[in-house]
Structure formats: structure tokens, C-alpha cells
Amino acid sequence: MILYDYVLSASCYKIRLMAALSGQKLELQAVNFHPAREHKSPEMLKLNPGGTLPILRDEDLIMTDSSDMLRHLTRNLPEWQGDDDGWLDFARTLNETLGMARLHDVLGFEVDIDAARKRGVHLLRLLEAHLTEQRFDGMIFLTGDTPTIADIACFPNTALAPDGGVSLDVYPSIRLWMRALRSLPGFIEMPGIHRLHELEAAE
Template sequence: MILYDYILSPSCYKARLMAALTGIKLTLRAVDFHPGAEHRSPELLALNPAGSIPILVDGDLVLTESCAILVYIAGKAAPAWLGSSEPTIAASVQQWLSFSARLTASLGGARLHEMLHRSGDIDALRSSGIIALRELEETLFEQRLKGEAFVVGNSPTIADIACFPYVALAPDGGVSLDAYPSIRLWMRAIRSLDGFIEMPGIHRLHELKPDPHEMPAVTETTEA
């Protein structure tokens, strides 16, 4: 499989992370997204007329949407990541895949504005991102009450990978995650998965603060 990739793209990172977690070997083809705008070159427009990345090529198959790429990689290597075929679970996974597009548009848009000086209403982008984060926080809090660590059940799915990068990188767009303890615990759970790989700005368990609500250890003493 060939992945047309930009190291700083959260959407490309989704594909790299999914491949790493499922043991799939990718051949990375680096794309000069910024400043070279290579994604708009004739070669890449021939693969994806929308002029976006990532692009996954596997034989005659060309996939240009990050969620479709997640489905394909998981389906080939580790179908458990797709969730259950039970209608409630399957529909929930699909709903979170759709939700991830809102994160891309809002938090991702704010990040592009701040890092690459893309045009946009930064206040509106941040406001939309905060609304999405509150929805995710509420869901993850309810999941924790049920003893479940991920957005759909107690095992990670492609839904988690679809949402994770733009949430983790929200501070790049000026949106703090300090107010969302359930999200921070969820991110820690993802970063602790076997096979997890980093990208610039997303490190393995890089937050040095204690887990939210974690109580400090008590040292017992014995009087002489």
C-alpha cells in the first residue's frame, strides 16, 4: 500500500496510526503540502481531483477519504477495529466517523489558521470546535460511568482513531483541553495502545500532568 502523506497532516496521521496499530506495512510517499502545494500538482490531481490528502493506493484501488482509508486498513488486517456488526454498535461507529468531519472542519480549521495562516473566522472555528469537544466529553464521561474507555464500548475502534488526532492537536489552534478530563483520559488510553506511533505534536503519553481526578499516593509512616 502506498500512502501519499504529509507528516503534519492529522488526516494522514490517522492512516499511519491505523496501519501501525494493525500491523499493516505502508510505503510512504511524502507530499510537499506546504509550502509546495504538491497536492495540487497534475500527478496528484489525477489520483484525487479534490486536491486533498491522504491518498491510499493499493493496486488498482485509490482511496481519498481518511475514514474510508481507516475502514479499508482495519478490514484487511484487524476487523475487530470496525466494531461489531450488531446494528447499534455499527451505527454508533458510523456516527462517530461522521462526527470526526466536524472536528476536522472546526479544530482542524483553527489549526490551519494559526499554523499555516489560512483564511477563516478563527473565533467561529474555535467556537465550533469547543461545541464538538463538549459533545465528546459528555459521551466519554458517560462511557466512563459504564466502565468503558472508548467512544464505542471498551475496545478501541476506527471511530476513536478518526476523532483522536484533531482533538489531540486542538491546542495548536488555540483551543485548550484543560476543561475536558474525560477526553484527556481517553487520549491517554489511545496513546497507551500497543503499536501507537507519534506525530509532531502528539507524543506517547506526553502530558506530564497527573491523570484527571487521580489522587496522590499516600505514604504510610510508622511511629517509633
């Protein structure tokens, strides 16, 4: 499988992370999204007329929607499947709000930044409320005891919210959830999302 990839993209990271956590190898094809806008080049538009990244190619199958890619990667892995549909839509709205705020703050994209942050904060509050309910029920992930593609879809733009000027300090359940995801075997990092440091009690 070939992933047409941009190193700073939250959506590309979703796919890299899902592949890593499920032990699947991706061939990464770097695309110069910034500053060269290579994702809009004629060659890339042939592959994806929508001009977006990521693009995942599995032989003749070409996918341009990151939810489709997560489903494809886990089609034979029922342990990664749950009641995911609503959360995949939620992840899309995170990308349109917190994700755009980040592109504004980091790469200078033209965005209504106040509106993007405000809607992003609203989504974080919904996420925090849901994860708190889950904790009351003894569960740490979005749909149950174990992570599914719902968690992988929502994690990157949430964790990268500070890049777009939105603090995560006030969401304890989100922070615990992110910590649980970062502790999964095979977890990989990206700039702005760090690996866990080993926990050692002070002497």
C-alpha cells in the same frame, strides 16, 4: 499500500496510526503540501481530482476519503470495528472546525477563526459528555471496551486542538481517553501528539 502523506496532516496521521496499531506496513510518499502546494499539482490531481491529502493506494484501488481508508485497513479485523458511522461523521466535523483552526494558527490558512474555535469547543463538549457516560458504564473508548476506527478517526484533531488555540485542560474524560489511546501497543506519535512517558512512582 502507498500513502501519499503530509507529515503535519491530522488526517494523514489517522491512517499512519491505524496501520501502525494493526501492524500493517505503509509505503509513505511525502507530498510537499506546504509551502509548495504539491497536492494541487497536475500529477497529484490525476490521482485525486479533489486535490486533498491523504490518498491511499492499494494496487488499483485509490481512496481519497480517510473514513474509507480506515474501513479498508480494518476490513479483515473485526476487533477494530464497532458502531462507528456516527463517529466517522463526527470526525469530519472535527476536521472542519478544530482542524481548520489549527491550519489557521500554524500555516496561516484563511479561516473564520472565531467561528471555527467556537464550533470546535461545542464538539469537544459533546465528546466529553459522551466519554463521561462511557466511563460511568465502565468503558474507556467511544464505542466500547476496546478502540475501534471511531476512536482513531476522532483522536488526531482532538489531540491537536491546542495547536489551533483551543485548550483541552477542561476535559478530563477526553484526556483520559487520549491517554488510553497513547498507551496502545504500536502507538506512533506526530508533532503535537507525544508518546507517553513511562510511569514510575517517585521513590
